[in-house]
Amino acid sequence: MARVEIYGGICGFNTTVQVAGAGGRKVKITLESECPNWQKAAEYLREYLKEVDAYKEVFGKLHESETYRLYAPFIPHPACLVPAGIVKAIEVAAGLALPRDGVVKVINE
Template identity: 50%
Template sequence: MAVVEISPGICGFITKVTVKKINKRVVEVNIETDCPNIKKVAGDIKSIDVYKELFCKLHETNIYKTLIKGMAHPTCLVPLGILKGVEVAADLALPKDATINVHS
């Protein structure tokens, strides 16, 4: 299982993603979010075929195609955070925090 907490920045809408491995190819995704845009489509992401999702281009993933309907900004970190959770839950990566630091 993987739990990913996504703090996307200035919008302040926290998203928590829990990903559970069902078998070698399939994970179950649960998304809890404060974001009203992501909330509208989060329920459409339930079961993910790991290999179809992780071995294609970002814009071709079902996660991205589903979330783009609700995302307010193309720089939203939620799709990437979910994909990272899928990768860890499927035992294709070790859990490790990833960060983006923005300075001006």
């Protein structure tokens, strides 16, 4: 299982994503968030999206990703870091990447 903690920045909302193997290339995603938009997405996830194909999510085109396609109606802010965190968790849970932090550092000059 992989867990990714995402600190939203200026919005102040934190999100935790857990991804566990569900057999073969399939993984199951669990999401908890302080963000009301991601809370709606998490409800949708629990009800409709039981598992995803890790290889399609990690190696497919961005616009074809279940992560980006299915969550788009819930998330009004395109710079949100949560979708990237979800894909990173999928990568690690599926054994397609080692667990290592990534950083987005914003500097206003």
